[in-house]
Amino acid sequence: MSHSVSAQSPLSFEIKSANLPLVMLRLKSGDVAVLEQELRERLAEIPGFFEGEPLLLDFSSLDEHTVVALPALLDLLRQQGLLPVAWRGGGAAQAEEARSAGLVHAPDARARADAAPSAAAPSNPAPQARGEVLAPVPTSALVIDRPLRSGQQVYARGRDLVVLAMVNPGAEVIADGNIHVYAPLRGKAIAGARGDADARIFSLSFEPELVSIAGVYRTAETPWPAEVWRKSAHVRLESGPQGDKLIMQALDMASRAA
Structure with a gap:
């Protein structure tokens, strides 16, 4: 016996695919103290620039055994107005910590300027940055x-x-x-x-x-x-x-x- 299912759409909601543009922070160090210093120095030149921006953390440049104090890092990013929502890359321990922090695994996420040269750190007088934020295409x-x-x-x-x-x-x-x-x-x-x-x-x-x-x-x-x-x-x-x-x-x- 066959059964038919009504194809009528719900009146109270719709479900559709959506794309969310993300700022990506590629970590090159797990040292949160150094990250904090360099991130504050960089963002001080453009205060409020990333206010309310959803953020993708990229662990792919880190050794899989590098320990990242993720709760402290997430607090730092939120203090700067960023909203960490997802991560990609990294080893099993980093992935487990990211999941525990409520981040979503987004292995296929790509910043819009992934093919462009990497962002660099302030060269005068700040040291080279361990993190980089990639750009959208103008x-x-x-x-x-x-x-x-x-x-x-x-x-x-x-x-x-x-x-x-x-x-x-x-x-x-x-x-x-x-x-x-x-x-x-x-x-x-x-x-x-x-x-x-x-x-x-x-x-x-x-x-x-x-x-x-x-x-x-x-x-x-x-x-x-x-x-x-x-x-x-x-x-x-x-x-x-x-x-x-x-x-x-x-x-x-x-x-x-x-």
Whole structure:
């Protein structure tokens, strides 16, 4: 005897697949004290930047026997506004601790910039970071056509930022992709804010308080090179045997236009 089942949909709910974009923190050390110091140093430049973001912990760069004080790490991440929800990679002991902490196993989860170069740590003066946050792929640009005053902050989430007016001292321009300032840049410029090491910073008059790409930064406490100071210039990140460093180069606009 055959039986039929009603295909009528419930009126009170629906069940559908959903994709949740995650920030990914790839751990390179289980030392929570070191992680805390370096994470606070990095996030201090962009306070509130990751507020309320769901987070994927990636243990794949750790030895499977590395002990991670996960409760302390999760408390630290939540203090910084992050919401740890899942993990991937790691050994059996790490997996058991993650499960006990209520994290979801997400072995197939991928950050949107997994194929991009790794995010780097602040090189001046902070030590190399053990954790990295990977970036989403930038899409269309956010265009700002007004001057930015001290205390103002603009963030181009998941895309490039184009500013057509002056960025005054005390102002901040932040982008997950590139930053273009077609005016004097006198405040802070943070490109590749979620780890895009290919991001660049461009300005028609280079006079910043700070520039940063994928966490590698330099401040005006060290005088800017004469060849770029108050000139058209761009900044990029270069990796080499000695680590990551920012390269600043003048833009010869006249010869390019010829």
